[in-house]
Amino acid sequence: MPKPKSTSKKVLRLGLPKGSLQEPTLELFKRAGFTVVLSSRSYRPSVDDDELEIRVLRAQEIGRYVDHGFLDCGITGQDWIAENEADVEVLADLRYSKATSKPTRWVLVVPENSKIKTVKDLQGKRIATEAVGLTTRYLAKNKVKAEVEFSWGATEVKVPELVDAIVDITETGSSLRANNLRIVDTLMESYPQFVASKSAAADAWKRQKMENLVLLLKAALAARHKVGLKMNVPEKQLQRVIDCLPSQRSPTVSSLANQEWVAVETVIDEAVVREIIPKLKSFGAEGIVEYPLNKVVL
Numbered sequence: 001m002p003k004p005k006s007t008s009k010k011v012l013r014l015g016l017p018k019g020s021l022q023e024p025t026l027e028l029f030k031r032a033g034f035t036v037v038l039s040s041r042s043y044r045p046s047v048d049d050d051e052l053e054i055r056v057l058r059a060q061e062i063g064r065y066v067d068h069g070f071l072d073c074g075i076t077g078q079d080w081i082a083e084n085e086a087d088v089e090v091l092a093d094l095r096y097s098k099a100t101s102k103p104t105r106w107v108l109v110v111p112e113n114s115k116i117k118t119v120k121d122l123q124g125k126r127i128a129t130e131a132v133g134l135t136t137r138y139l140a141k142n143k144v145k146a147e148v149e150f151s152w153g154a155t156e157v158k159v160p161e162l163v164d165a166i167v168d169i170t171e172t173g174s175s176l177r178a179n180n181l182r183i184v185d186t187l188m189e190s191y192p193q194f195v196a197s198k199s200a201a202a203d204a205w206k207r208q209k210m211e212n213l214v215l216l217l218k219a220a221l222a223a224r225h226k227v228g229l230k231m232n233v234p235e236k237q238l239q240r241v242i243d244c245l246p247s248q249r250s251p252t253v254s255s256l257a258n259q260e261w262v263a264v265e266t267v268i269d270e271a272v273v274r275e276i277i278p279k280l281k282s283f284g285a286e287g288i289v290e291y292p293l294n295k296v297v298l
Contacts (some may be wrong), residue, residue: 012052012200013073015066017059018043020098021192025075026095031220031294032213051209060130063088063195071202073210079106079169079190083099083133088195090138092214095191096221097171103189106131108138108163109156112180119185122146122165128158129167138187156181218294219295226296227273230265230287231280238262240283246272267296 016025016036029036029047036054038045043056055071062076074089081088095106098221108127111115116125119142128151129135135148151158155166156179167187170176176183194214200206233241238253242265245251251266264285268276273290280288 005264008284009182010205010209012071012213013055013070013072014052014213015043015055015057015062016045017062017074017192018048018056019059020057021059021075021077024096024098025192028217028220031223032216034216036109038090047172060084066195066197068196069199070205073194073196075192075194077104077190078193079104079131079134079188081193081195083131083187085133086195089198089201090193090195091201091210092194092218093191094194094217096224097191101224102171103191104168104169104260105170105189106134106167106187107130107176108165108167108187109159109176109181110184111160112182114160114165116184118166119144126162127163127165127167127177128163130154130155131167131169133181134187135167141290185273192250215297216295222296222298223293224266225270226293227270228265228267228291229273229292230263230291231285232256232261233264233280233286234284235260235262237283237285238264241280241285243256244276246276266291 015111016022026036026038036045037205038056045054045056047054052292057065059076060080060083062071062074063081064084066074066088067086075094095101108119114166116122119139122139122144124146126149127135128149130151132148132150139146139148141264149163151166156175159181172245173183194217196210200210243250244268246268251264254263256263277288
């Protein structure tokens, strides 16, 4: 594959993952301030930033394309970086996943009634997985010799008829339990990472562009489960209000025209708002406003 031709226009070539991470990634970019529009038949989405060229590719491929310089940077799982042994620079861990905020896990799995209890029991057995490299290195680390075959998908249905065990990816484990499968061990936990090629990381303009992008993405992640809260509070009740606010920093307190009142504003976890608001009201707070946040820059 030939590398892209050089151009005088300053452009950062960014790879985003398709598949299960596609929608949460596009939503993250939206919260960070970038509108990415993807046609169902194209891997080249449009974006409202002339300095970005985006390609949507399989997460399994992005690390390799960044390593080889076909992309300047990309977002892909830490697991696929390790699987491909891609030589890239990690600029940020981005702690989000398909359905929750938990990491995805590569796990060794067997049928519920299997006699395999530990990795040592895999000696001489057959294992199916998409992560052949991870699995092979895991077995070597544990000094176990077993046959590892690449699985093109539907890995869960291959045990026990076709293979003795599988190494598969899971987030909640619900699908494994539904198929009467049991986790024997965890090989790796993984979050998406923002990675750069060595050449792009050494380019002053591209590095600054990437660092600015990472700043906004991390700010969008930090704001996911938080809201802003503002209210007017009687000055004599201010300390009681401050004491019940679990803010990241001291809340902002501003004077009002009526010197007996002050305005208070803070950022708190959305989950505690329903508990906090009745307390604030009991302390005399008025005009309580809760508002959503797109970004929190820490």
